[in-house]
Amino acid sequence: MAMRRIPSALRPRRLPLGSPLQILLLVCSFAVAGYAGVQLLANDWFGVALWFVGAALLHDLVLLPLYSVADRAVIRGLGSAGRRTWTPYVRVPAVLSGLLLLVWFPLISGMVADHYRSGTGLSPDVFLGRWLLITAVLFGGSALLLLLRLRRATKLRPPADH
Structure with a gap:
């Protein structure tokens, strides 16, 4: 009697599990995140939930359109398709600077100057x-890196015959 092969679409698929160490690390990270969530929500769960919703709305309704428009302006400002490879040299320092501003905004703007001075004495x-x-x-380091890469690229290019 000949055995019929089961089509691959009908065969049960194996779960794409990683190694035991990966699974252990994933379980541990979920445990730490769960503990942090319980500790965070224990005192003021409504304030934390309100903060998360507000942050999501601020990001989606204000920040995302702003940095999308800024990114489009950079792409259009750089012009031709060959120069579009330059956009990471503007994007990366802009994102890092923006993150620093976001994290340190209360101190950069001076909003908590008195509180900071009284708490630290600085x-x-x-x-x-x-x-x-x-x-x-x-931005200067990014521009320097771009110039070095452009210089290396022109050195590697063979001269054009006229």
């Missing part, structure tokens, strides 16, 4: 200057 006046300096270094 002057909060340096944060704006340092953020601007870090932003300048990020």
